[in-house]
Amino acid sequence: MELIEAELFTDPGNDAVVRLPPRHFPGVLIQGDSLSIIRGDVAEIVEACAQGDVQDAHEAATLLLANFDELLARYESALEAHGIKTSSHLVSLR
Template sequence: MARSGGRSAADALPTELGVGEQVQASGPLVAVTDLRYRHGCSRTVFDIARDGAFLTAAADEVHRLLLDDLMERIEAELFTDPGNDAVVRLPPRHFPGVLIQGDSLSIIRGDIAEVVEACAQGDVDDAHEAATLLLATFDALLDRYESALGAHGIERPYGPRP
């Protein structure tokens, strides 16, 4: 990480920054300070200049606050409740999609890996069982998707399922 005159690159992780250093990230200036408590504990905090005011953030929040400047905020249409497998439409898409959370995506990937492993070992019965469970998972996703589309008068963007 390049440092000069007490300043660090904006992509520095909070754990790489030292007390007294500053970070410039497309506008906000971040100063790293040590916050000391009366009972002897301390924690590193970051004072972030944003919109003419200072925000104080802990190390685990500062990266998110800096990345807010790099993210685009958009409005999305929500067709179901906002939980797992939410059906949403992002601009400029014509049809909505299904939002799969990262942990759920990881579980699905693990299920596919199980099918691949069973096939590699020649265990057709285990592969079939795992694939059947995986198909049921995707059928449930499609059922939720198609239900949301129907509730909003939107035709499916694909033909009937086999």
Template sequence: MERIEVELFTDPGNDAVVRLPPRNSPGVLIQGDSLSIIRADVAEIVEACDQGDVDQAREAAAILLSNLDELLARYTQALKAYDIPIPFCQGH
């Protein structure tokens, strides 16, 4: 294990926006339990598709998309607050 200093752009909560050296752009730190939840959400979509339940798959996908949109908004807001260029097309 290596200890390093990072730059923190948001509160150190569950989805903190941080920049690791020597990276140019910050990233989002997702805790392991949250990563497991995202994985379970994707698995639910796959299972619904396998069962032919398009409505359930669409509903689960819409919830996942909404959660990811919130995370992406938090990320872009943090970068804008520090005048850091957004490293991707804003059209997403």
């Protein structure tokens, strides 16, 4: 384990936006329990697709996308609040 200093752009709760040296852009710290929930959501979509249940798959995917859109908005807001331009960096994320 290595101890380093990181820059915290948001509160230190779930989905904290942090920048590790020597990175230019920050990342999003996803807690393990939140990662497990995301994995479960994706597994639900895969299972619905395997069963041919397009309606359930679409609903689950729509909710997952909405959650990611909220996370991305939080990320963009944090960067903008700290004077980091996001438009060129996030083109590949949308």
